[in-house]
Amino acid sequence: MNSRTLLRSSASRRLLRPVADLIDQRIERRIRAADARRPVQDTDAIEKQRLTFELLVGASGRGLSRTVAKGSLDRLYREVAALAGDRGAAERNVATAYRLLIALESLGVGRVAGGTMNICGKLGTIPLLDPPNDEILEIGTLYGMFSTGLIRMMERDGRSPSLTIVDPFAGVQLQPGTTVRPDPTGTPVAEDAVRTNLALAGPAGVAARVQQGFSEDADTRVAVSDRSYGVIVVDGDHSANGVRQDLQWAEEIAAPGAVVVLDDFGDPAWPGIKEALDEHLKDDTRFTYLGKAAHSAFLRAA
Known part of the structure; x- marks a missing residue:
């Protein structure tokens, strides 16, 4: 490059610099504007x-939130x-149970x-305790x-559950000492x-046996006492007397x-639930207390 060409190139750069500076300023302003909007x-x-x-x-539609706190989990x-x-296995089952809970309340x-x-805790623990058979009784549903x-x-664990439910189906949830609403x-x-x-x-749910009545009624008990249950969920009358009667029947x-x-x-x-279990375990019983998860006690029958 000769000296004349070099001079022309330098002059061109000097002429273009204001244009380049203007472009840079515009780009910078646009970036700042985008950052301000972000x-x-x-x-x-x-x-x-x-x-x-x-x-x-959240609580909307069910009256109770399904959000999870780290400490509780x-x-x-x-x-x-x-x-x-x-x-x-505990972490896997609890996580699966949580997803299932959200799905069921969304679809049901x-x-x-x-x-x-x-x-x-209940959904996650029961299969892990390896019940002796697949007959399930739920008292209060x-x-x-x-x-x-x-x-x-249970099906995820390779089981073939057969379900029996006992409930009065009174139109509202009934509990002694509470306001009916x-x-x-x-x-x-x-x-x-x-x-x-x-x-x-699916098929196991459609085939479930549903018995209307109170668990302390003789006719109700006769109707569903035709088999030995591998799982019994006691969730009916929460008074001390009601729980005692259900535990005696479960025996x-x-x-x-x-x-x-x-x-x-x-x-x-x-408080009547713990009172009833404490009293029941003092008697001649087939049940051994295994422990608790959240607010559920787990027993094993001899």
């Missing part, structure tokens, strides 16, 4: 995510692992009765959604609702090695 966009996205999450797991993992003897009518950790979930959890979901407590939910469990119909679950055990709202 927080608004991010805030909108976060709000959408929050609303979506609240619709999925870690404690449940430990409690289920202590019962099952396997931390990995009504809700599953109880707190999130309590439900996941509300909308049948817990039993629907238990069928699924419509369910937060707005769905009447009726056998039709239970059947709808059980259908979500008669539990198969050797059966798993008996006493719901809401240790819940301060229902």
